[in-house]
Amino acid sequence: MTTLDLTGLTTRPAQVWGAVRLVPLVRDEPVDDLRLRSQLYGEGAGLVEVGPRDAYVSYIPHGFVATWTGDGTPAAAYGTQLSVDGNSAPTATMGLRFHRGMARRQAKDRLRFLPMHLALEGYLALHFGGPSLAWTEWSQRAIRQGLSPRVEEAYVGAEVRGLTDALRIFEIHPGQCGVLVYVADALAAAFTVSHPDDYRALHPTLVQDLYGELIHHYATLMPPVQDFRARIPDARIRSLADLRTAVAEQEHAWTHFHDTTMLAGLLEQAYTWQTVYRMGRFTLSRFLPAFRPKQENHIGEAITDDRGRITYLKTFRLSETQVRRGHLLRKLAASDWHLADTAAELGITEAQLGLRLESAGFGYLLRQDVLDGYRKRGRTRTG
Amino acid sequence: MDSYGDLIAADDVLLFVNAAITSTGQREFHSDAGEQRLSLDFLHAYMLGNYRDLYAGVLALDINDHNAALIIRRLLETTGEATAGQRRSEGRLIACRLATLPPQRVYGLFDALRRAGVNNRRTRAIMRDWLAARPDLAFDAVKYRSGLKRALRHAHLAPATEELGAFVFAPLTREHYATPLLETWRRAHYEQAALYELPYTAAEGFAAKHGIPRDVFLERIAPRMTRLETLRLQESAHKTGTTGVQADLARMPLTRLATYVLSLPVKDRLRRRAELTHALESAAGRVAGSHQGSWGRVTAVLDDSFSTFGSVHKRRRPLAVALACHYLLAALAGNYTGLWTSGRTDALLTRPHGPTPVGRRILDALDTTPSRLVIVSDGWDNAPPGLAAEVLRIWRTRLDPGRRTSIVHLNPVYDAADFDVRRLSPTVPTAGVRDAEDLPALVELAQFAEGRTGLAELITYMDTRAARMMGGRNQERAR
Numbered sequence: 055m056t057t058l059d060l061t062g063l064t065t066r067p068a069q070v071w072g073a074v075r076l077v078p079l080v081r082d083e084p085v086d087d088l089r090l091r092s093q094l095y096g097e098g099a100g101l102v103e104v105g106p107r108d109a110y111v112s113y114i115p116h117g118f119v120a121t122w123t124g125d126g127t128p129a130a131a132y133g134t135q136l137s138v139d140g141n142s143a144p145t146a147t148m149g150l151r152f153h154r155g156m157a158r159r160q161a162k163d164r165l166r167f168l169p170m171h172l173a174l175e176g177y178l179a180l181h182f183g184g185p186s187l188a189w190t191e192w193s194q195r196a197i198r199q200g201l202s203p204r205v206e207e208a209y210v211g212a213e214v215r216g217l218t219d220a221l222r223i224f225e226i227h228p229g230q231c232g233v234l235v236y237v238a239d240a241l242a243a244a245f246t247v248s249h250p251d252d253y254r255a256l257h258p259t260l261v262q263d264l265y266g267e268l269i270h271h272y273a274t275l276m277p278p279v280q281d282f283r284a285r286i287p288d289a290r291i292r293s294l295a296d297l298r299t300a301v302a303e304q305e306h307a308w309t310h311f312h313d314t315t316m317l318a319g320l321l322e323q324a325y326t327w328q329t330v331y332r333m334g335r336f337t338l339s340r341f342l343p344a345f346r347p348k349q350e351n352h353i354g355e356a357i358t359d360d361r362g363r364i365t366y367l368k369t370f371r372l373s374e375t376q377v378r379r380g381h382l383l384r385k386l387a388a389s390d391w392h393l394a395d396t397a398a399e400l401g402i403t404e405a406q407l408g409l410r411l412e413s414a415g416f417g418y419l420l421r422q423d424v425l426d427g428y429r430k431r432g433r434t435r436t437g
Numbered sequence: 438m439d440s441y442g443d444l445i446a447a448d449d450v451l452l453f454v455n456a457a458i459t460s461t462g463q464r465e466f467h468s469d470a471g472e473q474r475l476s477l478d479f480l481h482a483y484m485l486g487n488y489r490d491l492y493a494g495v496l497a498l499d500i501n502d503h504n505a506a507l508i509i510r511r512l513l514e515t516t517g518e519a520t521a522g523q524r525r526s527e528g529r530l531i532a533c534r535l536a537t538l539p540p541q542r543v544y545g546l547f548d549a550l551r552r553a554g555v556n557n558r559r560t561r562a563i564m565r566d567w568l569a570a571r572p573d574l575a576f577d578a579v580k581y582r583s584g585l586k587r588a589l590r591h592a593h594l595a596p597a598t599e600e601l602g603a604f605v606f607a608p609l610t611r612e613h614y615a616t617p618l619l620e621t622w623r624r625a626h627y628e629q630a631a632l633y634e635l636p637y638t639a640a641e642g643f644a645a646k647h648g649i650p651r652d653v654f655l656e657r658i659a660p661r662m663t664r665l666e667t668l669r670l671q672e673s674a675h676k677t678g679t680t681g682v683q684a685d686l687a688r689m690p691l692t693r694l695a696t697y698v699l700s701l702p703v704k705d706r707l708r709r710r711a712e713l714t715h716a717l718e719s720a721a722g723r724v725a726g727s728h729q730g731s732w733g734r735v736t737a738v739l740d741d742s743f744s745t746f747g748s749v750h751k752r753r754r755p756l757a758v759a760l761a762c763h764y765l766l767a768a769l770a771g772n773y774t775g776l777w778t779s780g781r782t783d784a785l786l787t788r789p790h791g792p793t794p795v796g797r798r799i800l801d802a803l804d805t806t807p808s809r810l811v812i813v814s815d816g817w818d819n820a821p822p823g824l825a826a827e828v829l830r831i832w833r834t835r836l837d838p839g840r841r842t843s844i845v846h847l848n849p850v851y852d853a854a855d856f857d858v859r860r861l862s863p864t865v866p867t868a869g870v871r872d873a874e875d876l877p878a879l880v881e882l883a884q885f886a887e888g889r890t891g892l893a894e895l896i897t898y899m900d901t902r903a904a905r906m907m908g909g910r911n912q913e914r915a916r
Contacts (some may be wrong), residue, residue, distance in 0.1 A: 066792075067821035078792075223467055225743040225792040225819065229778075283823030284796070288831045297831055298800055301824060308821055 056197035056324040065309045072216035073276045079232035084363045085248035185391040205312040208264035208412040215273045238276035242269040268373040319350030335360040345380035379414050443892040453484050455869035456856045457504035460851035464748035468853040475688045476853035494799045497903035498874040500588035506546045513560045544584030549782050551591040564592040574581040574614045579635045605681035637662045686716035692872045695761040699753045721764035726872050735770035741777045742793035756847040759813040761873030796824025815850040816859030824861035833864040845883045
């Protein structure tokens, strides 16, 4: 499986508030044996320890608990499990919570994971180890420590202008299991769960999720977006039945337009998938885009069932600079971190590649004298 | 033919009337209290500056108490700008409207005038006349003590009796009051049994002072509660284990009753179905009066989407209006069909939930070939957006150009950004609604909003209403 498949989810008419457009996704049949629950850690910064040597700071709005039940029933058992879980969260000083590892088993049938975290980590750790071959151009630090610190910036949803109000006044459809968040008509996030009740519970937490800087800027700068208002040509309407047909056509027209045009950037990309965890018939995995510059690139995580259908999905849109960084790292890794080969692959000179690495924020990976040499060559060419 | 200016004037007045009916300066689903107030203040200033006569005339229409108080305040603040003739007609309208306002609002208004430093002769005269017409000033002195005190002081009035003056300005200086209520109030400071003879709000403070448990207090004060106090406190009294507070639902006003029904959990509504249905139907029957069954074939499209929750200030108000309209229309119509946007068929169990597919529901309503179609909705048509407008436009232009079906849209929510209630379609008249009880009058008013009648007719209508209001008052006096 390389692309995303949203079979089983139907698009319904969007609701607009300011620059935010929310598109509901309705599931025909809810998935009963996978239930999710939010476990709020509060709004402090979370420290996630990965391995013995480094802990990096990243904002963790909340973690989810996944619950599997054999008989596919009720929310009651699910409620009791939550209270057990409340005890298992470790208390920490200064409002920080320590999560050891990204996803780990807490009890026999529960899996705790931090929603955006998995995917963000996947992106950051793409080539976290640093150069695989110690070519002379790389600095000692790059070889010893890799790409550390692994930090990316993201905005909490409450900072995205208009999103709080848009979510508050959004009218949840019956059977709704997901939502697509557009800001200034750029897809900011896709979020789907397995069951309408879960969605209802999680809808307000969208405001505490992470959104990329692009989305934050769009929300601040863009004027309100327009509704796609229904328009019925009146020439061929002769009776109420005709009108009814025309109304159905209008509804279909929106669904078709949305799924093939507005959602194309998410659905038509091929993703690299990595399985994180398997439990029963469900698989938790995360995916990375192809890092094509100047295009939509979403990272995310998903739970798929044994038929490969998506039961849980959460995506994060990368900003242009993040895409560029991912693109460079990917190209470097493909050429075994050899600078000259990579530059040839990209069709530029070695010095240009060096300067590109620097402007992407990877200057510290190169040896100082090598970087100085690139800078000098850059100056002489322009001068 | 009306001039262009007249058309604009008629339009402005209708817009203002809609705002004055719906907005209470409180938070709504889509806008907060600040936005509502700012928007409403602008409208008041605009109307007062441009159409002073019409602005005062609006007092005779079914506008809400909040706006009536605002209009009176602004008229009194700008007395200097009015001509002698205007002052006379305004004075009469103000006096009539004050007589119908609840006393706490009037005392609030007097206090607002005091804070604004408005103390012209006309203001003092109006305060004097209103206080003179109060049936029992001793009761006001107990229940609205600070309000009465400030009003007397601000208007330079001598209290009716010397004892009342002492009670208001230096209450505990006397050993004994001759007026029984005042004497009860004095005794309530020292004697627990006395406080149960006071009005509920005054007694509540004494109960706290004496440390009386809530359930004991509610049980014994129940006979002294007003009708709406009983309704409001019934559920919380049940929670404390008191059974004495029992509202007589059959006597409650329709929209209040609908709000009460919606505040109950679904299982309570199911358990008390017969009682609640009977109460709603009899309230609706009282409102319909002699018009019962005279409206022919009526279909209503009623909004019960999530946005009808309103806000924490006006909990479920838009939904309560829709529910009240449902029962009222059922009483008015010969043959009635009510369609909820959620597709629900049991009106009693309705709750704010889901999107607003008004367009689809209007189609279903038109299928029933009604002679009258009433749409009660906040105008946020979102599934899909704009469909209701298209359906109504095509119905009006292509399928029913002869207007066999009369369509009216009633909107309980003021849209602060647009300075009006939100319209579904320009082809269908929209009127604001606050209480379902006003529905017949509003349907009358909505004809003006269709743009087929001009300013002259509108002024005639408002004059008729003003005459009716004053006539009603004179009759009351004669009795």
